[in-house]
Amino acid sequence: MEIYLIRHTQPAVERGVCYGQTDIDVTASFEEEAAAISKHIPPDIEMVFSSPLQRCAKLAAKLFPFHTVQLLPGLMEINCGHWEMKSWADIPEDISTKWMNDFVNNPFPGGENYVQLQQRVVRHFEDISYHKTKAAIVAHGGVLRSILSHISGVELKDSFNRFSIHYGCVIRLKPWQQGWKFEHLYNVAPADAETHRPEK
Numbered sequence: 001m002e003i004y005l006i007r008h009t010q011p012a013v014e015r016g017v018c019y020g021q022t023d024i025d026v027t028a029s030f031e032e033e034a035a036a037i038s039k040h041i042p043p044d045i046e047m048v049f050s051s052p053l054q055r056c057a058k059l060a061a062k063l064f065p066f067h068t069v070q071l072l073p074g075l076m077e078i079n080c081g082h083w084e085m086k087s088w089a090d091i092p093e094d095i096s097t098k099w100m101n102d103f104v105n106n107p108f109p110g111g112e113n114y115v116q117l118q119q120r121v122v123r124h125f126e127d128i129s130y131h132k133t134k135a136a137i138v139a140h141g142g143v144l145r146s147i148l149s150h151i152s153g154v155e156l157k158d159s160f161n162r163f164s165i166h167y168g169c170v171i172r173l174k175p176w177q178q179g180w181k182f183e184h185l186y187n188v189a190p191a192d193a194e195t196h197r198p199e200k
Helices: 030-038 054-063 093-100 114-130 141-152 156-162
Strands: 002-007 047-050 069-071 134-139 170-176 179-186
Touching (some): 002 141, 030 054, 047 114, 054 134, 114 134, 114 141, 141 170
Parallel strands (some): 002 134, 047 069, 047 134
Antiparallel strands (some): 170 179
16 A cells, blocks of 8 residues: 655745635646656556645646546645735734744634644545555645644644645655655755745
8 A cells, every 4th residue: 555645736826925725726837747746656546536626636637547536625725714815925914923823723814724724634544545555645735744744743833844845746655564654756846935924
C-alpha cells in the first residue's frame, strides 16, 4: 500500500490574496506543470481522490484520465470565510494580528480554523487508507500539511515551517511500523514565494 499526496498546480490568483475554498482556476502553465508532476506518479495507481475545486479536479483528471476520480468536499482547502479573495493588506492589522496569534484555533471570520480543517481531512485520510491499496490524493497545501501533521505527530502550528509543499508537490506515504513514513518525490519552489498570511 502506498498513498501519493499531490498538490495542485499554480492557481490563477494574485500574490498576497487570501483564498481557500474560492474555486480558482489554474494558470497557463498548467500543461507544463502537470507533465512534470506525471513523471513522479507510478502507473499502477488504483484509486484517485480529489478536492472538487477545479485547481485540483483538473489536475486529477489530467494525471489519471482512465480513472474515476472521487471528488470529496472534505478535501477542500480551509474555508477563509469573509476574508476569501481579500488582499491581506486590506485586512485591518489589529484584526489580522489577533488571528495570527493563534491561527490554528482562531477561525477565519465566518469560516474555519485549522483544527476543523484537519478533523475533516483526517476522516477522509483514514477512510482512504482503510482500502489498503495504491491511491492518490490531489488536494491543497493546507490539506496535505494536515495529513502530514497527523501521521508525524507535528503540531499544526509548526506545520508550515516543518513541511515544504510547493505547487505540484508529490509526496509518497508508505506504512512504517505502526504508522507512516513519507518522502518528497517532487517539490520545486516557485519563482515568487506564496503568501498565506499577513506580511509584517
